[in-house]
Structure formats: structure tokens, C-alpha cells
Amino acid sequence: MAKRVVITDHVFGGLDIERETLEPLGAEVVLAASSDEDTLVDLASTADAMLVCFAAVGAPVVRAAGENGCAVIARYGIGVDNIDIPTATELGIRVTNVPDYCLDEVADHTLALLLCAARQLVPANLGVREGDWTIPHGNVHRLRGRRLALLGVGRIGSRVVERALPLGLEVVGYDPFLTEPIPGLIQVGSAAEAVREADFVSLHAPLTDETHHLIGPELIAEMERAPVVINTSRGPLVDPDAVVAALAAGTLSGVALDVTEVEPLPDEHPLRTHPQAVVTPHMAFYSVEAERELQERAADEVARALRGEPARSPVNDV
Numbered sequence: 597m598a599k600r601v602v603i604t605d606h607v608f609g610g611l612d613i614e615r616e617t618l619e620p621l622g623a624e625v626v627l628a629a630s631s632d633e634d635t636l637v638d639l640a641s642t643a644d645a646m647l648v649c650f651a652a653v654g655a656p657v658v659r660a661a662g663e664n665g666c667a668v669i670a671r672y673g674i675g676v677d678n679i680d681i682p683t684a685t686e687l688g689i690r691v692t693n694v695p696d697y698c699l700d701e702v703a704d705h706t707l708a709l710l711l712c713a714a715r716q717l718v719p720a721n722l723g724v725r726e727g728d729w730t731i732p733h734g735n736v737h738r739l740r741g742r743r744l745a746l747l748g749v750g751r752i753g754s755r756v757v758e759r760a761l762p763l764g765l766e767v768v769g770y771d772p773f774l775t776e777p778i779p780g781l782i783q784v785g786s787a788a789e790a791v792r793e794a795d796f797v798s799l800h801a802p803l804t805d806e807t808h809h810l811i812g813p814e815l816i817a818e819m820e821r822a823p824v825v826i827n828t829s830r831g832p833l834v835d836p837d838a839v840v841a842a843l844a845a846g847t848l849s850g851v852a853l854d855v856t857e858v859e860p861l862p863d864e865h866p867l868r869t870h871p872q873a874v875v876t877p878h879m880a881f882y883s884v885e886a887e888r889e890l891q892e893r894a895a896d897e898v899a900r901a902l903r904g905e906p907a908r909s910p911v912n913d914v
């Protein structure tokens with residue numbers, strides 16, 4: 597019988613890469629009609645393998661897959677916080693990710709957001725579109741000598757350091773698990789210390805219980821220079837209500853977000869139109885090249901599992 601590969605959701609131009617990789621192995625590729633839990637439980641109960649983008653693959657979905665002997669849940673991406681890994685491990689289902697397909701893209705996007713906020717490009721460009729030709733006085737400061745704080749200095753954070761130093765930024769970083777020094781980075785011992793004198797705060801940590809709402813009232817209260825907060829990591833690291841309140845109070849001067857707690861950001865959300873907010877649609881990972889590599893590598897993890905071969909990038913030990 598044909599093996600069944602269930603794709604829970606995707607954001608790509610098409611699924612030709614998956615079909616070209618998996619159909620020659622006798623596999624049928626099925627895309628879920630929606631990614632609500634009931635639909636995914638139904639489909640998972642027929643899955644020999646799963647490919648997952650942003651859909652929530654919690655315990656009920658993983659258990660349904662486990663009952664069908666599903667061999668692998670392959671995440672299209674780096675973060676695996678949307679997959680219940682302990683349950684997958686308990687059921688012997690391999691979980692994989694693609695850890696390094698877009699590191700340059702996300703670091704570039706982080707700098708793009710930082711420069712966009714620092715140079716006030718959004719209000720300036722909106723003004724021009726409306727027939728205006730006025731310099732946004734007061735809000736633009738010389739970048740050289742300003743301080744950027746990174747919370748999380750792993751693969752992406754370290755690439756942000758490389759890009760920020762030539763701009764003349766002073767870069768401080770807090771990462772509790774950093775073992776090697778990073779050239780040019782001033783390492784500090786706490787998130788509060790990192791943000792205290794920062795003009796920009798950029799997040800590059802995974803979503804965990806510790807990092808959930810890391811940018812909230814408590815850490816914002818430590819920030820003495822009303823910085824711009826940049827988030828290209830995971831939306832729930834930032835408490836959106838705290839950010840809206842801090843913008844109103846002037847304790848933050850701006851936010852630049854590629855990821856938000858709820859995605860898409862709801863139509864009526866104040867950050868969609870706030871003059872000091874720049875929001876992009878979770879696209880930091882994207883380039884033509886990165887997207888192709890992502891699809892190829894995730895599909896390859898499924899092919900490996902179906903052929904009984906070891907994973908290239910396992911995130912659990914089964």
C-alpha cells in the first residue's frame with residue numbers, strides 16, 4: 597500500500613519539490629484542508645510521515661500519528677515549539693527540523709528592521725506616498741555608538757553581531773548557554789543588564805517557558821533609553837499589550853516585529869497601524885533560495901525515514 601505523507605500546512609508557492617522527492621518512493625502526498633486540530637487528528641491517523649510548517653501539532657495529533665506507526669514528523673523550519681516533542685519521543689516518532697537554511701536571511705531581516713526603525717523609513721515613506729516631502733525631525737539619531745542588546749546569541753544572533761559591528765553599533769548579548777566568546781560581543785550576565793542601556797533590543801532565543809513574554813512589563817521597566825524592540829524569533833517572546841502600553845508611555849520608542857503572538861496579526865490590532873511599529877508577515881526566513889532549500893531538506897528527512905535511514909537533523913532521540 598502507498599505510504600501517506602501528510603502536510604499539515606505550508607506557506608510555499610507550491611508542493612512540487614515534495615511530490616518530486618516522495619512520489620518516486622511510492623508515497624502519496626496529502627495536504628490538510630485546514631490545520632485545525634480535528635482535521636489534523638483525522639489525517640494523522642492515516643499518516644506514515646508528516647510535514648509541518650506553523651500548524652500546532654499537539655499531543656492528540658501526535659498520538660493519532662503514533663497509532664498509525666508514523667515514522668517522522670518533519671518541521672519545515674528551525675523552531676519546533678509547535679510540535680509536542682515529548683509525546684513524539686514517548687511514541688518513538690522521530691522529529692526533525694531544518695536548522696540552518698535561512699540564518700543569513702533572518703540576520704539580514706533583523707538588520708533591515710533595525711535600520712528601518714532607526715531611519716524612520718516607514719513614516720517617511722508613508723508621508724511621501726501621501727504627497728508630503730518632510731524630514732521626520734527629532735526621531736532619527738546617528739547609529740554609530742548606539743547600543744544593540746541581543747537576547748539569545750546562537751546561530752542567528754551571532755550573525756547579527758557580525759552585521760551590526762561594521763555599522764558602529766556596540767553589541768551586548770545575554771545568552772545563558774553561550775560557551776564560546778563571540779568576537780566583538782560584550783557578554784553580560786542577565787537580560788536586565790543587557791537591555792538597561794540599550795537603544796535597540798533584538799530577540800534571538802527559542803520559545804520556551806522562560807522566554808514566553810520575555811519582553812513584558814518587568815523587563816521593559818529595566819530599559820532606561822526607550823529602545824526599539826526587534827523580534828525575528830518567535831511571536832510569544834513579546835507581550836503585545838505590554839508593548840502597546842510602553843509605546844504610549846514612551847518607555848519604548850518603537851517596535852519592529854517579524855513575528856507576533858497571534859499570526860496573522862489581527863486586522864484591528866493597534867500595531868498594524870501604529871506609526872512607530874514596523875511589522876512584516878513572518879518572512880524573515882524567506883528568500884527564493886532559502887525556501888527551496890527548506891522544502892528540499894524537510895522532504896529529504898521524510899524520504900530518509902521512509903527508507904529506514906537515519907535523520908540528518910533529528911531533534912529527539914528515538
Ligand SMILES: NC(=O)c1ccc[n+]([C@@H]2O[C@H](COP(=O)([O-])OP(=O)(O)OC[C@H]3O[C@@H](n4cnc5c(N)ncnc54)[C@H](O)[C@@H]3O)[C@@H](O)[C@H]2O)c1
Pocket residue numbers: 674675676695698702747748749750751752753770771772773774800801802803804806807828829830854855878879880881882
Ligand atoms: N522569523 C523567522 O522567519 C525565523 C526563521 C528562523 C528561525 N527563527 C527563530 O529564530 C530564533 C533563533 O534561531 P537560531 O537558529 O539562532 O537558534 P539557536 O538555537 O542557534 O540560538 C538560540 C540561542 O538562544 C539561547 N537561549 C535559550 N534560552 C535563552 C534565554 N532564556 N535567554 C537568552 N537566550 C536564550 C540559546 O542558548 C541559543 O544560543 C528561534 O526562535 C527560531 O525559531 C525565526
